[in-house]
Structures are given as C-alpha cells and as structure tokens.
Amino acid sequence: MSVKPEDFFKNIISHCKEYGYIFQSSEIYDGLSAVYDYGQNGAELKKNIREYWWKAMVQMHENIVGIDASIFMHPTTWKASGHVDAFNDPLIDNKDSKKRYRADVLIEEHVAKIEDKINKEVEKAAKRFENFDATMFKSTNARVLEYQKKIDEINSRFKNALNDNNLAEVKQIIIDCEIVCPISGSRNWTDVRQFNLMFSTSMGSVSEEASTIYLRPETAQGIFVNYLNVQKTGRMKLPFGIAQTGKAFRNEIVARQFIFRMREFEQMEMQFFVKPGTEMQYYEEWKNKRLAWHLSLGLGKENYKFHDHIKLAHYANAACDIEFQFPFGFKELEGIHSRTDFDLKQHEQYSGKKLQYFDVEENKSYVPYVVETSVGLDRLFLSILSAAYKEEPLENGETRTVLNLPPALAPIKIAVFPLVKKDGLPELAESIINDLKFDYAVAYDEKDTVGKRYRRHDAIGTPYCITVDHQSKEDKTVTVRHRDTMQQERLPITELNKFFENKVSFKSLLKQL
Numbered sequence: 001m002s003v004k005p006e007d008f009f010k011n012i013i014s015h016c017k018e019y020g021y022i023f024q025s026s027e028i029y030d031g032l033s034a035v036y037d038y039g040q041n042g043a044e045l046k047k048n049i050r051e052y053w054w055k056a057m058v059q060m061h062e063n064i065v066g067i068d069a070s071i072f073m074h075p076t077t078w079k080a081s082g083h084v085d086a087f088n089d090p091l092i093d094n095k096d097s098k099k100r101y102r103a104d105v106l107i108e109e110h111v112a113k114i115e116d117k118i119n120k121e122v123e124k125a126a127k128r129f130e131n132f133d134a135t136m137f138k139s140t141n142a143r144v145l146e147y148q149k150k151i152d153e154i155n156s157r158f159k160n161a162l163n164d165n166n167l168a169e170v171k172q173i174i175i176d177c178e179i180v181c182p183i184s185g186s187r188n189w190t191d192v193r194q195f196n197l198m199f200s201t202s203m204g205s206v207s208e209e210a211s212t213i214y215l216r217p218e219t220a221q222g223i224f225v226n227y228l229n230v231q232k233t234g235r236m237k238l239p240f241g242i243a244q245t246g247k248a249f250r251n252e253i254v255a256r257q258f259i260f261r262m263r264e265f266e267q268m269e270m271q272f273f274v275k276p277g278t279e280m281q282y283y284e285e286w287k288n289k290r291l292a293w294h295l296s297l298g299l300g301k302e303n304y305k306f307h308d309h310i311k312l313a314h315y316a317n318a319a320c321d322i323e324f325q326f327p328f329g330f331k332e333l334e335g336i337h338s339r340t341d342f343d344l345k346q347h348e349q350y351s352g353k354k355l356q357y358f359d360v361e362e363n364k365s366y367v368p369y370v371v372e373t374s375v376g377l378d379r380l381f382l383s384i385l386s387a388a389y390k391e392e393p394l395e396n397g398e399t400r401t402v403l404n405l406p407p408a409l410a411p412i413k414i415a416v417f418p419l420v421k422k423d424g425l426p427e428l429a430e431s432i433i434n435d436l437k438f439d440y441a442v443a444y445d446e447k448d449t450v451g452k453r454y455r456r457h458d459a460i461g462t463p464y465c466i467t468v469d470h471q472s473k474e475d476k477t478v479t480v481r482h483r484d485t486m487q488q489e490r491l492p493i494t495e496l497n498k499f500f501e502n503k504v505s506f507k508s509l510l511k512q513l
C-alpha cells in the first residue's frame, strides 16, 4: 500500500502523538500555536540526537569546548549583534483571506515552481532520447532557457530589493510574478512591512526599575560574549571552537509544518574562531564535516543538498544551508556561515572591552574571524523521524508501521518480553533487564501477544526485542528479534551484552566521521 504524499506527513504527526513522541503544547487548553512538547519517547530521541552532536563536535575535537550560557542576556547584546535593528521578516497580508505570509517565502516558492517546470522538461526529454545529456539539454532547449531567464531575473531583482531594503520593490515582484494567495486565490496584497522576530519581557521586581530584555533568538551570542573567558581560562589557541546547545525563541509569524518552524526551539551551534584570511578554508572544511555528520545517520545521501544563500545576513561573507528532503520538500536543516569578525567587533564597540587574540607567532593582537555551524535540534528530529517512518506492507496483507531510527538514537534500545506471565519467565526477563540496564535503555513488556508487542516496539523504533520462553529456563538462551529485517536468532543470555555493544552505541556512528 502506498501512502499519498499529502497523507504521509499527517500520518507522521499522528504517529508522534500516538506513540509519545510529540504533543501539542497545553493541548487541554486547545494548544498554543507553533509550540510543542516532547513526550516520553520524543524526549529520549531528542536527548540522544543532542548527545551525538555534542560527542561529534566537542568530544571528538581537541580544539572545541562546550559551554552553557543563559537564555537572558544583557539587552545591549542584541543591539550590538544587530538583532534589534535587523532581525526582521518581510511580511505581506492578503486583504481577502486576511492571511499573513513571509514575502520572501512567497517569492522563493514561486521560483521553486519554475524550477519544477525545468525538471519536468528534462524528465520528459530524458524519456524521449537515448544518450540524453541533461546539461547540454538545459543549455540549448528554448523553453528551459526561457524558464531559467525568468528565475535569474526574479532572483536578481529580489536580491537587490533586499539589499536596498526596498520593500515596495519586493511587493512589486510579487505582483509582477502574479503570485496569488493560496487561500483566497486573489492578488489583493497589502504593502510589505518588516516585523522583528524577538520576544521581549521585562526584568526587575519593581516596575519602574524594570528594563526590557529579550529571549535569545540564537544561542550564538552567548558564545561571542564568553569568547575571551573561554579563550583565556582554557588557554585556547586559534583555530578553536566553542559549542553550545540550548533554547532559542523567535516570534515566527508564519509558523507551520509541525516542529519545522517553532516559536520556542533548540539550537546546537558551534563558533569556530580562526585567523583572519583563513576563514574560507575553514568554511569549506565545516561544510564538508557537517554534511558527513548528517550522512553518518544513514538516512540517504540523496536526501541532502547544499543551498548557497543569495542574500547574505548582515554578519556574513559566505553562507549556505544543508537542506534535507522533508515530506514537504527540500528545506533548510542547518546553516553554515562565515560570520567574519562582525560580532566580536560589535561587542568590543558596544561594551568598550577588548575581545582580541594575541598571536604569539605574529607577535600581534587581532579580532578573530568566525565560522559558524548552526543546526536546529527540533528540525533535525523531524528529518530523522520522517526518514525513519515507514508503512510497510506485509505478506499477510497487514501493514507494519515501523520507525527505522538509527539504533544509537532510538529511545529504547532493547525490549524484553516474557512469552507468558507465569512459570518464572517474568522473573528471568527482569534479571536480563537488571543486567543490561547499566549500559542500555531497556524496557519490559508483558502485555498482549508477542506479535502485538513486536508491532508496538516497531512503531516506537526499538531496534531489538528479546523474548524469554520456556526453553530459556532450560538452556539459558533467548530469541533476539531485529526490527528492520524481522529476523530472529537464538543467543545465550551471557552473550547479550557483547552482542549489543557495537550495535546501539554512538561509537559505530562516530567512527564514520
């Protein structure tokens, strides 16, 4: 049975709720838009992803250390970083549907539709001609050239409009491209306005003393303001990195697609401080390293691609995204940015404190340049879950729903079942758990038939199930069932620990890096 693409994503969302992965926040009060809670299995999966990232970035690199900075920061931080003045989204409303959109997203989606048309032309031609050369076809076919010209024109106008902060021109592009509101189908648009994405609150016990502070919109600034503390106390030499994971908050206006775009989310960021002039070399290096990290999860090379930014953020001299093929198309998963010395210089200027590095070899001080890797933990969670979710037809006509999660990330690594709830089998199962639980996340399950228990753990993504039966009492062996192949094998209880050792640990993933 094949699932329609539009149903597939809905099924994943329902599955997340049914199996304790993700719940709508404050659901009993009808929820809070674009805010989600992680349930018992979701919290474990999320923790494991975070831990794998931390091990790969901090533990595996001698020159990277981790910190844990506060969410609240001095308000001047955000003035210095440019977020107060420039952390905006260009918004446009449709007057008929009263729906609000990000103007840049409307234009990007329009461009993506034209790209789709090119791809369709290429596919059609590839079917018609033998020895088909796609590059040659794209550079000679009149229709494709026409589409490409349109794309280049739009991109170039859009880039200039954003660089000049010319919002009237952004609206004009939307009008000229004849972009319609997906809800009302009309082109009755308001002007484009900038909207700041930071949440603010006040700090102080007495209202007169209160000052406005922001919930951090990125974790990176906590690293920048601690750069010198870490460099001096850790005696760090360039190039070196500071990593951090933690919550970030953005008042996303168009928040949709489940946990893809949330108002409260978690980032895993690393700032790599380098000698000025060497940043492009490290930018390329981190692009490759981060892609390799994603590929190590085994979700398929074809699901990732790089996307270079047309418009660079105010702090960057090069930037790209690693995009992932989500159920709703290729979208940004991680950003890699060459942030120059912008942030440190700004903080020097606003704080009046020097944030320089003394280079012994050169015998001079300078402000380092920074290459940043920044990935959203929740988005990573969604990428892993959507690639792992399968509805598999079985020979008996039933459908098995399974999460083929990378075993090292699975919330439960091993489930142990007594075949029946008597004859000393539960006690033997418990003793196996007591032995394994020091090294692995293990669950006990005695309810329903063994078949139903297998299905339940397939749906949770548990890579291995152990069944204890009457023979186990006699010869001290058990059945181990593999989630992905559904194959079973008989193993001595004494060998279980060794058997699982390299199968569910981070080591197997880390060794690929």
Ligand code: GAP
Pocket: 217, 218, 219, 220, 250, 252, 259, 260, 261, 262, 263, 265, 266, 267, 269, 332, 333, 334, 335, 372, 374, 375, 376, 377, 378, 379, 380
């Ligand atoms: N420090 C750089 C920075 O924050 P970004 O591209 O704005 O760069 C980095 O964000 C990553 O954070 C994104 O690639 C994405 O994975 C994640 N992210 C950003 N906004 C998000 C949101 N509203 N919900 C979930 N994840 C988000």
